Amino acid sequence: MTRTDPGFTDHEIEALLASALTARSEQIDHDDLHAYAPLAEPQPRRDRLAPVRRIGSSGWVRPLPIAAMVATAAAFVIAVSGVSIPGTSSPDAAPVAYVVRFDGGPSGDAHLKASFTPHDVPIDGGTKATSTYPLVVVTGGTPKLEKQVMDAANAKIVAEINAYRKQLRALGLTSRRLSQTITVRSDAQAGHAVSIVFDVVNDFGGAVPTTTSTAAVIDKRTGHAFSATDLFADVPAADRIMRRAIQRATEPAPATAEDLAALSMDDTATGLTSPLTWYPTKAGLRWVVDRGAVASDAQGEPAVTVSWARLAGQIAAEQGF
Incomplete structure (x- = not known):
């Protein structure tokens, strides 16, 4: 062993x-x-x-x-x-x-x-x-x-x-x-x-x-x-919004709900969120997923930016977004 x-x-x-x-x-x-x-x-x-x-x-x-x-x-x-x-x-x-x-x-x-x-x-x-x-x-x-x-x-x-x-x-x-x-x-x-x-x-x-x-x-x-909990009042809700956006980004062969289920900004287990990378930008919250993790290798790294206006209900107070 x-x-x-x-x-x-x-x-x-x-x-x-x-x-x-x-x-x-x-x-x-x-x-x-x-x-x-x-x-x-x-x-x-x-x-x-x-x-x-x-x-x-x-x-x-x-x-x-x-x-x-x-x-x-x-x-x-x-x-x-x-x-x-x-x-x-x-x-x-x-x-x-x-x-x-x-x-x-x-x-x-x-x-x-x-x-x-x-x-x-x-x-x-x-x-x-x-x-x-x-x-x-x-x-x-x-x-x-x-x-x-x-x-x-x-x-x-x-x-x-x-x-x-x-x-x-x-x-x-x-x-x-x-x-x-x-x-x-x-x-x-x-x-x-x-x-x-x-x-x-x-x-x-x-x-x-x-x-x-x-x-x-x-x-x-x-x-x-x-951490995600510092930035968002409801991390699971923010995750769900971002998963739907990533799914659309993988069309016309969209990632399945099962493939997307593991994507989360919660890193409490290991300090990492692989295969997901997330970070704030001026335009909104950015998600990038490793090649081949939720879609075919030919689709590269599925990525999406969701505006802060779309995430307004989940953002914690006084983050300046």
Whole structure:
């Protein structure tokens, strides 16, 4: 029987976060962190190294004693939403960098910049696989607000890494040198929410890797992750409206009610809503479903945006939509 993988242990997170902080210190050092325009789109590797080396937060990257690193890491493992994931600098990793700018804090007076740069690390847990993912660094706000935004984004990445290594265990692939790649697809801002959408490519040794996506939806006022219950007074009712819209989006060969029944914005079980990715946009609530999950592969990723006016009866108070 395959042993259940409980996820990252405190020891794994402490050791790897210390590695991440050391690598980040060496990478950025004393560069001017505010003199470079954001990278609006993913950049090819030949154009990535110089500007990306200068994106970061001086408050988080200055060299620290090992004891201080471990103490910082220990503070991050109290809850999943407080986990800051690890990584080591890898110039030959996924050639992607991404920067998101938004106003944050209760009064909107903090102009935050979240930068995502590729790092890779063995995911351990009894496997030989590695994950290349975006290490998040946030600047422009108070240390507390910056940390909370980082934690909210990183929690989604942690959930995807944990899900991948659990699948490897279940499939008996722990001895294979396989890999996972997580990159930033896009971002969106609406009301009090800023959303970071991640693409995830998981290699299970087949001819074609599997692909999925997920989104971190963050409250710009506090930096905390938004759950569906924070945004909607009646999540099941909002789910039903969105399922009907997705069904129409899959015509002329619409997805069946049985296929759609599992789609929900409720992530309480795993921190993920696969095969569904959802996030707020200015135009309305966006749903994207993984290719092949509810419709044929030929239909690609069924996606739909339902206006906030249509969802007005389900939106929780004071969300700014």
